[in-house]
Amino acid sequence: MEQEVKARIDSWLNGPYDEETKKEIKALLDAGNEKELTDAFYxxxxxxxxxxxxxxxxxxxxxxxxxxxxxxxxxxxxxxxxxxxxxxxxxxxxxxxxxxxxxxxxxxxxxxxxxxxxxxxxxxxxxxxxxxxxxxxxxxxxxxxxxxxxxxxxxxxxxxxxxxxxxxxxxxxxxxxxxxxxxxxxxxxxxxxxxxxGKDIEDKYMNDLMNYLVNPDLIKKHSNIKIVYTPIHGSGYKMVPMALRKAGFTNLTTLEGAQPPDGNFPTVESPNPENPEALQIAVNKAKEIGAELVMGTDPDCDRMGCALLTKDGSYMYLTGNQIGSIMAYYLITNKKNIKNPYIVKTIVTTELARAIADANNVKLYDVLTGFKWIADVIEREKEGTYLFGFEESFGYCINSNVRDKDGVSSCLMLAEVLAYCKENNITLADYLESIYEKYGYFYEETISITKKGADGAKAIADLMTYYRDNLPKEISGVQVETISDYEKKEVYDNTGKKIKDITLPKSNVLQYILADKTKITIRPSGTEPKIKFYFEVCVKESKDKRLAVAKEKVANFKKFIKE
Incomplete structure (x- = not known):
């Protein structure tokens, strides 16, 4: 064990720390658990x-x-x-x-x-x-x-x-x-x-949230829609059902009994609604009762994932980009008489949102990864009216009085879209399909490569340096149109010539836009020892062929990854 680590341990054993803490340190010492002690004190x-x-x-x-x-x-x-x-x-x-x-x-x-x-x-x-x-x-x-x-x-x-x-x-x-x-x-x-x-703020938030409903009468008309919600052992267990019921949904099955608040998350491998496994218990319940929509939120209830009942009786899990695009399209096409409306997304979030916004004369802001940057636009934009903000990692917000991802309002808004679909005799899956028919089929995959420790951090830094030093003219046979380096805050063409400056804050991100509108983004994770590669392609093939075509395109582009 290194001397500095020993000195840190001694300072805790002899310092102003409680006896329970000191007892735990001594137990690790007695057990000879040098690796854990080193990691805890280095x-x-x-x-x-x-x-x-x-x-x-x-x-x-x-x-x-x-x-x-x-x-x-x-x-x-x-x-x-x-x-x-x-x-x-x-x-x-x-x-x-x-x-x-x-x-x-x-x-x-x-x-x-x-x-x-x-x-x-x-x-x-x-x-x-x-x-x-x-x-x-x-x-x-x-x-x-x-x-x-x-x-x-x-x-x-x-x-x-x-x-x-x-x-x-x-x-x-x-x-x-x-x-x-x-x-x-x-x-x-x-x-x-x-x-x-507690209750005073809850009530104030809830009353405010109801003002963001677009078609409240449709909710009351279709109040009997079967919905299953799970908090996945997290903090949404009370507020999400409260919001849905206050809006008028009466046939809500909640799983706070099967998956109550519990920091050990005993029924799931990971309490992350991005993973279909985390929603499995809720989907099983939905199959049992014939529910049309399953929703789940993570421990702090900022992310929301879902599964939809399809016409063949199976349940379709949506990506964060798909959920966000559904909400963006619904809000843009249903909210009327809005002065200078705008939406906000992060630079790694789907370009389907841009296609929807552009076609409907709605301004779109692109920001760096992290909802705090979406909130920053809301704070600074004084002329326009905020409609919606989202990021591909299952975070959305409709309420401008909340400046972070909001699982409560997200569940409520998606449920309202379902009521709208019922009014129009279509499923939520049909609604998503209608968006694809108008704007193209956007498909994305994210590849995360984990590199732990000091050596891993250096390897990630070396990878970013390699890509910066080797700007490609084409990727997998498709011409590169622009390369955005958010660290240097500059955009280049495929010869390396600077086209323009980037006005966003500096960030260690590279993004490539290709001639076929493919978007490839590389960025180190801000919270984990990972480097992430985001691939998004848009294809125009028929419904029965498009997924295979999109997957094949992404598979070719993955050859760009250097490990």
Missing amino acids: RDLEFGTGGLRGIMGVGTNRMNKYTVGVATQGLANYILKQGGSDYKVAIGYDSRNNSDVFSKAAAEILSSNGIKVYLYDDIHPISLLSYAVRSLGCIAGIVVTASHNPKEYNGYKVYWTDGAQVIPPHDKNIIDEVLKVKPEEVKMGDNSRVTFI
Whole structure:
């Protein structure tokens, strides 16, 4: 074991840490578990631009009340430097193990620094935290969650005054403050400024959400549609059914009994609704009762996945791009008399959204990956009217008073589209098909290559350098039209000549647009040791041939991947 690791362990054994923590460290030492101890103490858990995320346990490189404490003290120090007084912070948390413990520790630290805290009294969707920040006039917000990561993980996201996750300059400035904090400087012991919140904000959010319905009368007319919803052991267990029932859906089957809030996620391999496996129990229930729509949300209820009943009685799982395109098309073609409407998507999200927007004279903004950048457009765009924002990773939002992915409003909107389909005697699958018939069949695949540790990080960096140094004129026989380098903030043609500047913030992303409108994007993951390749093709073949043609095209383009 390296000397620095030993010194870190000794500082915890002899420092201001509780006996239970010290006992756990001693047990690892007695067991000779050098590998786990090294991983737990070889560095400080990084407070990145989105906050903290890591495996729970003892150590400087783990999520625990002490690493959360240092992060919160740094945030408090930054807030107190803003030059005002009477600061307020809202805190929410999900169903993960220790989420309540970490959120209460954060609340106590902020209170001990003289900052008023609004702490949710129970687990809530992430959208309720974003809404509370804006509704209660808070300077910041905190959500304790690791989203859809495995059960061993937890995390800590920081939001700013607009209800969105922090972006420059606040993200970097908060990081600077966190890095200055020593464990012994964390203030605790005063909960006098902590107020619990719950029903009042729930009711306000819910009443506001109902105003975003497009055709509420259709919901009441087709209120008996059979819908199955599962929270997948997460925080949507209460608010999603509440929203659906308040809107008028009466034949709703919820699986909070079969999959209740539980940080161990016992019935699924991964609590991620992007994976069909996570929805299997709900689909089984749907088959039993003949439900037309299955929806599920992840632990913090920011992502929503679904399966649709088709005419042959099977259930069709949709991608995030398909779900988002359905909602975008529905909102664009059904919301009337909207002044300067616009939608927002991320640069790796489907170009089908652009085809829909362009054909209907709706402005589309492309932003970097991460919903915080969608929220940034909503905050800055003062002339237009926000209709919808989404990203391919199953995140959508219809409510401009929420500045993050919102699984509650997403479930409600998709259910409303189903009511619209019933009114027109078609299925949701038919509705998606009608979109393809108008704008083309868009098909995408994402390839993630994992490269762990320091060697993996270098390998990923080397790959990005290779692609930057070797700009292709063609890929798999198709001419490259443009190459966008978001790190250099420049767009080139296939000779390497600069065409124009990129106005978005700098990001380590390369994107190729080909002559046949294929889009290929390469980016390292911001939260995992992975490099991702996104492929999207558009084909015009008939319905019975298009999937095979699209898959063959993507298979050819995959040869572009260098491992």
